[in-house]
Amino acid sequence: MTDQPLNEDQQLLMLYEIPGTLTEDQASGHACVWCHTPYGPLIDLGGVADWRPHGCASCRTARLDCLRTYAVWLHHVDQCARCPTAPCAEGQELGQRHSAARDHAGKQAHVRCTKCRERILLARTRANPVVQEGNTAVSRRYAHAGVCPPIRRRDNRALRLM
Numbered sequence: 001m002t003d004q005p006l007n008e009d010q011q012l013l014m015l016y017e018i019p020g021t022l023t024e025d026q027a028s029g030h031a032c033v034w035c036h037t038p039y040g041p042l043i044d045l046g047g048v049a050d051w052r053p054h055g056c057a058s059c060r061t062a063r064l065d066c067l068r069t070y071a072v073w074l075h076h077v078d079q080c081a082r083c084p085t086a087p088c089a090e091g092q093e094l095g096q097r098h099s100a101a102r103d104h105a106g107k108q109a110h111v112r113c114t115k116c117r118e119r120i121l122l123a124r125t126r127a128n129p130v131v132q133e134g135n136t137a138v139s140r141r142y143a144h145a146g147v148c149p150p151i152r153r154r155d156n157r158a159l160r161l162m
């Protein structure tokens with residue numbers, strides 16, 4: 001098999017969605033990298049030499065939808081004057097679409113706020129997408145919109161008011 005340049009979908013999936021640890025069947029393209037199924041046609045996600053991850057059509061579509069809804073939501077938040085502090089109706093709708101896409105892709109409903117590290121339930125909390133640039137990669141993250149809610153201490157346990 002010759003190594004072809006990755007198309008845009010393969011690049012997105014390779015950068016953000018392929019798990020860091022794969023079984024031998026997943027790494028060789030004999031099982032979906034997300035649901036582990038060895039059945040049905042598997043789609044090449046890119047790779048080199050013996051590392052040829054593949055995904056089933058439904059998992060691949062769900063992961064791409066998750067990435068695309070995040071990108072649309074992020075673009076809106078970057079352009080909207082209101083969303084950085086209190087999401088507007090469109091920003092909330094885009095966040096809901098992304099939350100539904102995450103759910104369809106089998107991702108956890110809760111994420112961590114990059115500012116305060118508290119758990120955020122995307123479907124209920126006013127949150128925004130945040131891109132963080134690290135030393136080796138760009139991360140897609142989330143943060144509370146505006147100021148993070150205050151922490152209240154009770155019985156030696158931190159409680160966040162929402």
